[in-house]
Structures are given as C-alpha cells and as structure tokens.
Amino acid sequence: MNTSIKKSALPYITDWDWDSINWSSISRYVEKLQQRIFHAERLGRIRKVRNLQRLLMKSQAALLLSIRRVTQMNKGKRTAGVDGHKALSPYERIELYNKMKDMNIKCHKPKPAYRTYIKKKNGKLRPLGIPTIKDRTYQNIAKLALEPQWEAKFEPTSYGFRPKRNCHDAIQRIHTTVGNKKVWIFEGDFKGCFDNLNHDYILEQIKGFPVFNIIAKWLKAGFVDNNVFHESEDGTPQGGIISPLLANIALHGLEDLLNIKYRKVKRKTKTSYENRAKFAVTRYADDFVIMCESKEDANGLYHKLEPYLEARGLELAMDKTKITHVEEGFDFLGFNIRKYKTHNGSKVLTKPSKDSIKNAKTKISDKARQLYGKNVQKLIGTLNPITLGTANYWSPTVAKKVFSEMDSHIWNVQYRFLRRLHPKKSWDWIRKKYFKPDKTGQSQNRWILTDPITNNQLKKVSWIPIVRHVQIKHDYSPFNKNLKDYFKNRDIKEFDRNNVAYRQKLAKKQKYKCSLCSKSIADGIEGLEMHHKIPRTKGGSNEYKNIELVHISCHLEFHKVFPARDDIPNDAQLRSVKKYLEGKKITGLI
Secondary structure (H helix, E strand, C coil): CCHHHHHCCCCCCCCCCHHHCCHHHHHHHHHHHHHHHHHHHHCCCHHHHHHHHHHHHHCHHHHHHHHHHHHHHCHHHHCCCCCCCCCCCHHHHHHHHHHHCCCCHHHCCCCCEEEEEEECCCCCEEEEEECCHHHHHHHHHHHHHHHHHHHCCCCCCECCCCCCCCHHHHHHHHHHHCCCCCCEEEEEEECCHHHHCCHHHHHHHCCCCCCHHHHHHHHHCCEEECCEEECCCCCCCECECCHHHHHHHHHCCHHHHCCCCEEEEECCCCEEEEECCCEEEEEECCEEEEEECCHHHHHHHHHHCHHHHHHHCCCECCCCCEEEECCCCEEECCEEEEEEEECCEEEEEEEECHHHHHHHHHHHHHHHHHCCCCCHHHHHHHHHHHHHHHHHHHCCCCCHHHHHHHHHHHHHHHHHHHHHHCCCCCHHHHHHHHEECCCCCCCCCCCEEECCCCCCECCCHHHCCCCCCCCCCCCCCCCCHHHHHHHHHHHHHHHHHHCCHHHHHHHHHCCCECCCCCCECCCCCCCEEEEECCCHHHCCCCCHHHEEEEEHHHHHHHHHHCCCCCCCCCHHHHHHHHHHHHHCCCCCCC
C-alpha cells in the first residue's frame, strides 16, 4: 500500500465537502493500520509498532475520522468544554479540520476539563471531566494508535471498555468457572478508581508511545468546577475519550499477580484454554471477582493484592468487598450467580439480581408518573424502549419468572395511568378503547395496551426469548485481521438479540447491510433510521415492503439528493445514488 499519499495533508476543503468524504475508505485505511500495529505487537516488533503509530497519528484520515466521531457520532457531541466551542454543523466541522490539519499533535497544549456531575444509581453524584473539542479529537487520534497495541497485551478476563467485549461475556466467564473447585468468591471493588489512579504508574506503562508527553499533559491538565480551576495530581477524568483505555492499562496485571497461566487444549470439535491455577479472575472496569478453591485462599487475597493496589495508588472499597460462598450467591453487573441444589446434585444459575429488578420497576413507575396528564401514545413510546432494553439485558439468563413479574408490574402501572387519565369513565369503557389483541401474532393475549390513533402497542417483556450468550473466545480481538468473519457473525447475533422483531426482520431481509451504502448495519458503530422507499408524503405506507434500515448519515445524504421529495426515485436513480455513496472520494486521500 502506498501510504505516502494517505498520510499527506489534504487540500483545503470547503463547507460543501463534508458529506462527500469517503468515510468507508478512511475507516478501512485506519483499520488496516490498527491491524498492523496489533500484529507487530504480537510478534514483539516494538520499533515497527512505534513507526506505525506515528504513521497513523500523522494521517489526515485519522484526523477526519476523529472529528467525525467526536462531533457527529458520540453522545456528548453537544457538550462543550471550557472554551464553549462545539462543532455541530458541516461548516463548523470543516472549519475545525482546516484549523487542525497543519498542527502537530506533539505541539498541542491541552486545556483543563469542564467538570459536571451526573447521578449514580445509588443517588450519589459522579464527576465528569469534559475536554475541549480539540482535546477530544486528539485523544481519539491517540486512542486509535494506542488501543490495538494494548489489545494484543490485555488479559482475556478483562471485559470493560474494550471493543467487541461486554458485560455478558464477563458474566458467562464467571458462570462457566464457578461451581466445581472454585466455590469461594472474593468480590472486589476499587475505591474511587478513576479518581485515584497513579499518573506515574500509567505513564510508566506507556513509556515510548510517540505522544507520551501529550498524554502526561492530559492527565495533569486539571479541571474547572464552578469557574474555579483545580489541579489533578491523580486519576483519569471520566468523560475523556482516552480515559477508559488508560484505566484498563493501569489495572492490567491482575492475572500475573495471581500466577494465572493458560494451557491450550485441543479437542475434536474445538480448541479451548484451561486455567489450572487455584485462582480465576473476571474484571469489568473497576469491578472484579476472584474465584478461589478455599476460604483461606480468599482471605489471603487482602494481603496478596497490597502490592498491586499500592503501585496503582488504589485501595479496596471495604463496604463493597466481601467473601462469599457460591451457594450463598453473589451479585455482579446486575446479575446474581448462585449454585442451587437439585434432585440429582447441584447447578449454577445466573438470574437478574434483586436490586436490578427493583431499580427497573422503580424506573418504569417514575417514568409513568412523569407522564400523568399525557396521552397513551406518549406512555407507550416512553416505556417500550425501557422495558425492551431491560429485557434484552436480562435475556441471556434464567429470567422467565422475572419477565412475568415485570409484566405484572407494568400492568399495574398502566392501570393506574389509565384510571388517572379517565377518572370518570368505567373500566369497561377504558378496556374497549385502549386494549386490543396482539397485532404481531406473538401471543394470543387480547389485553395489549394500544393507542387508538396510531395503533402502536405496549410490548410485553415476556415476549423476549431467552437466548444464551456465547462468550467471546479467550483473547480474540477485532484488530486481528484473521477473525473478520468471526466478529461479523458475532455482530449479527448481538444485533438480533438487542433489536425488536421488525428490525430483525428488516435486517435479515437486507442481509444486515445498509440498502444505500451496502455497509454493515450490525456493527453498532453508527445509529440507524427507517427509510421509506416511497415517501409517506407521496402515499407510502409503513409496511415491510416499503421500509428499510439505513445509516443515519446515508439517510441524510439520500435526502440531499432528493431534498424536496418532488419525485419518487426509480430503480435507475436508486442505483445512481448507491453508486455515489459507495464511491465518493476526496482528491489527495484516496
């Protein structure tokens, strides 16, 4: 590949060019460089790793992709830093690009983060540090180069804030590990982890990284809270793009401390990795559990963890750290794992935890109370995403009884809502007006809350099927180019599990590709929208044959080609638009 063209500066682009950038080619270029970094790190070729990291961070492709993610795709794109600057329009993004394209990241002077607070589940406030737009962009560039190197080194039992790994993988790891020999559980939690991590230790781990000094400046940049500047001697600010990666780097090494080694075991159908040490660990960000064979081993961990904690500037949160037997059960990431006695022995079951169920019920009740005085359509539109999202999160576990319990709670919530909405009407009148049979045919239930105007219905939690989660294999990483098909199939399974039936049906019909750009809609990188082949203003319906799932950016570009919807595009025009979306280019980059 001729990388000299890719890393060279792009010509000055105007405000009309942002939506014409070939994002697919830019993403492929950055992805290939990340794969090469990952491969070089696995082979121990450190010098090549550094050269590839410099090449990636100097490339205009990385800059453009970072600006797009920070100002267009990230949830915090509307939140400004201490300079008050945001870039929400194409013109502002191009302006930001033209300011940064000739700047060297090594010469950048970070500004303090803007301190804001969000509520935690326990009612306390979690501090967030919001960097400026430029700092976020440079942090994303640094992350693009640093992450593949460390993905080649991270422990297979680490799951939080890592690409293509999630909490269900962590829960499945625990489920398959406990129960036989490892029956004592050390539940650990680092006290104020993100606020107390030792800067010197973090910097020691990434020593030699091409923009090592800039990361040091980000860590020491401080924050502004209520117009008062505060220095930061420790910790990584929650809200910074690179902070979760730096936290994972700092917390790396738990398996080495416990002398955990893996042995490759080949069987007829598959290859697996066995851990024959007396400890097993699963970590998700700053929460972790260590599974032990005896209570003495579990008690000894308080002392054994001291050097690990001291080096990183951490200590255990004693109110959250405890030792339990697997037959008593323990909670982790909203689930309860426990070994139950059966008629022919015992079995480990994973269920939603009591606190998780209580919080879900409270959230649904609170949302319904906030909607008192609104119509039924508002209630359905608000509760459906909450109930389905919660059910999808619980669906890989033993949750059928919990689903029925949640449906009973939701019935009581909607009953109170309707009684308050029509206090002078009889229940028989309310029933005839708002309850109809399930229009999807998923059940024979005739009592489904239905909006009489739009015919939208409140979904039942029990309609969500229980589908066991398949744990990610050992140390598999999306930066490994040989595992492309593995992660493609995994993305499709995750898409189906996390989406309602009509979206699954549309995606399968489209072969999990955007009908406008032919790229994957299952990778979760970009949000999706519903596209009507024949616009509703021209008589188009919401039937399956008239709708498609497309990327938000593709949808916007399509309607720029047909802005007024004066004409319904024919097949030839659609092919022309699709070809444009697939082949758009910027001279000097491609």
